[in-house]
Amino acid sequence: MKRFLLSLTASLFLSTFCFAQSAYIDFDRDYYHLIDRYEILGGNFNSSFHTGYKPYRRDDVADFLETIDEQYMSKVDAFNINFLKNDNWEFVEEETDFSKKPLWKTIYKKPSDFYFHRDKVVDVHVNPVLYFRGGMDAEQDFMNFKNSRGIAIRGSVDRKVGFYTYLSTNEVIFPSWIDAYAKHNGAVPGEGFWKTYGDNGYSYFSARGYVTVQVSKHISAQMGHDRNFIGEGYRSMVLSDFSNPYMFFKLNTRVWKLQFTNTWAQLNADVFLDGIGRPTDGRYPKKFFSLHRLGLNLGKKFNIGVFESVMANKADWTYFNPIIFYRWVEHQLGTPDKVMLGTDFKWNVANSMQFYGQFALDEFVFGEFFGQDGKNSSRNKHGLQVGYKYINVFNVSNLDLQLEYNQARPYTYQEKEEYQAYTNYRTPLTHPRGANFREMIGIIRYQPLPKLSFNFTGVYHYYGGDPDEETNMGGDLLKNRLEGTDGLGLYGHTIGQGVENRMIIGNLRASYMLRHNLFLDAGHSYRKRTAQNLDSPEVSQYSQLSLRLNIAREDFNY
Template sequence: MKYKLLFASLMLLFFSGETFAQGAYIPYNRDYYHLIERYEILEGKNNPIFHTGFKPYRRDQVAAFLDTLAAGNLIQSSADRFNLNYLSNDNWEFIDRETENSKNPIFGNIYKRPSDFFHYRDSIFDFHINPVIYLSGGIEPGQEKFRLRNSRGLEFRGSIDRKVSFYTYFTTTQTIFPSWVKDYVEQSGAVPGEGFWKRYEGEGYGHFSAMGHINFDVSKSIQVQFGHDRNFVGEGYRSLIISDFSNPYVFVKLNTKIWKFNFTNLWSQKTADVTYDFAGRPTDDRYPQKWFSHHRLGINIGKNFNVGVFESIMKNEFDWNYLNPIIFYRWIEHQLGTPDKVMLGTDFKWNFTPGMQLYGQFVLDEFVFGEFFGIDGDNSIRNKHGLQAGYKYVNAFKINNLDLQLEYNQVRPYTYQEKFENQSFTNYRTPLAHPLGANFREFVAIMRYQPLPRLFTNITAMYQYFGEDPSEDVNFGKNVLKNRMSPNTGIGLFGNVIGQGIENKVFMANLNLSYMIRQNVFLDFSHTFRRQTAQDLLEPNSTGFTQASLRINMIRNDFNY
């Protein structure tokens, strides 16, 4: 009852204010978002319309940014002109410039616009509908069954009275994963990025996916979103704060942008754990829930530097105190005398010269001054933090549309774990931040190249070093689902180092070619090589995976973990 009262109160508060025309949020897609963000880096200045540290972005704000690009001189190559046209067509209802109509609409009403299977727009109601399809097939040596994905569904977006925007998406999927992804699912009991699943043809999985949100403006500076989706914090390929790896979750987001400041509040409910039947499948029982609160203040310093500071808290029960959008969570925790899971940290980006960007993150889970600086003991179990450092180079070596990215991530053992039940930084048995959890180091290198306007090339290589647990009843700090106060924590209070436990080294390289046949219709070809060595393996485990795909309005699959 109290949650219904809370929701009703929030809705009354939000709708009582003056509202302004705005758009739905664009689902987070690394390829799509890179096309937007590369022009900020190329200009060497912070985005004048919105802060990029908290994703996803709103369509009307992206459209306003595209209009500034069209009026400037950054768009030079044929690929850049194609990208500007592609992004503008995708958000045409908010573009001030003239955008394309389809040359040959079907039956006069189908695909009148390149981006919309069907749309209707008048002074009150705006509506867009599209099919979402992902058909792929692949081969992995040594595996009997064909690797595949078969996803079908629909997405809707639009607005009412130009004041309340909405988006909804649903698909049904049957898939057989590459071997290392299947091993991950069997070990964790969760399909990355998805929720409830069923078995499909023995070694495959079937699942229904649904996401949706509504959003509106309280004022010119305050925006509200209520939805069931994912969020992503930072500028990197990975995030150590909040990533898009876990299952979508319900949340309320309040975003306030004033002058050089952007303050984001996120309140959400997570799935703390899942119950399984005798065959290892999720049951229909009510799963335990937990509550997550996060706020981040982003500040533009000068024209090309942005820094964000954040605080997050995970609780195993709802508490009104954490609804205060501008309170310091750590103080509340002390006042209540509750051992809630609190994390602090910062992220930054620096467009230090046109075409180049430095970025990074630092997350602090637990801090004891003497142990952190090695005064009272080295490598304490309470020394829990993570670090990210990255570099982006757009139009590298003066080659148009050749973009490079280098990234380093590391997280100390036991970070994100907690000693009390249902307080670890997880959702539906998957990490809320990095896919590896903790106790790892990782190097990522990405090359993106667009040699032709419709051809997108992506080569991603990564090296991972981490320590695994030898058994379920031993905890060396990687598995964020485990209790860090377990009596079998491996090392003890001191001497805990990254890679402890069973040492693993993974090298992965992925080549992906995507050709856009028409707006948001892609033919993909990819090949992945993966090699894993471990102390408990007699010889390296090497495999390859080759697949071809047809995608329509869907995000490309990556298996880079």
């Protein structure tokens, strides 16, 4: 009997790890737009995964690609689908492309892999990562550039444990406004720690890595350093990829029409800076972030998600319960931490359109939210997003439109307690602007030829700035919510308060795919900012040319 129980226990344990495992696809907006495009054109949600929590697993994307009906697709769409299949070929059932002339019969046997080895035990894919950019900013009297070299390795062991690692070394001189942003925050957006390079540049390592395990048929786990993104938009008001990678553990459960995702993360609460604003050595303080999101497909065209998150300046075991209501837990602890609640949705319409949105509630006082006496209270803090996608605009093949509106009230994502603001390594976890803003975004994507694509992104910002370092008008997440607000009162707080700023950004880019995942980009950016404290508008004109391999292009749309 004892032997039988031991055998049964072993069988149950082994059975939980008998499912194939996959790495995730790096969150690249151009790449992910293709996946969204074909789901919208298909009319119904794909049966492989929910799109509300990114990044996606490679095996899930491969399963979705197998379901696409290519009969009515254009030549360009057929090229894109073939590109996606080749990029995830190890999970595609049909035969994918082989290179016509692999080097030494080993290098680039597959168009997507510099080198791969695949047997019953090990599956490994190795790729170089390169990004060479040169550009001129009218506000600078020197050339700016990016020089990135690195490697990306993904694969699995025994088809049960997946892995991914990425490492690159980078020397960069940014356009003027990105340079100013990095100096203000003491961090390179999306990367964090940096050292000086020459007189005007930044030098930094970029590293990400994780392991994945399929716990059961419906539950998967991921642990490592990377970024996450919630929502369907260009921005996210819940959790975005803007800050640098952080350590997290994620459980993803998919049952029926439900997807339940739990994320627990350790973040950098602050950074020690030297006298000229550079990160310096020391044990940086930490904070802990937990998030639950439950997504539900209502029918085949409407998805709704609800989330709750907590930001705490120290870890507490009670937040590690994956199925408890965080607000109740926080009350039991004496209300010491920052809890946010909210929802997101998407609605696919007419095989060509998608409506989407988010609402993130930071703090809520019923009488002040709905009552006239409490109108525009500083305690009513929330972020809002509404968006629209139109595929094949006016039946023009491969012409896609996206419109998006975002806003965050003053003091949203800030907090009165130390190390509880919605930041990681001194950069926002959601929108680059922080809070106290309104934003409108328009994106036109056009792919007239299989290897050639154009992208125009227009952005309008209206936001309030602080008149000085001591005053807090509610937009800078690095400031304490209660400090710098003397004399401002509880009521009368509106979006744009403080020093009124208006900004227009136009970014035009053309990309040509020279070979699989090797792109030549040419682009021009126009940026104009007017403000109450400026005698004349600040205008920046920036042109660039870049060559990149196995890496997403940079966006400077903030």
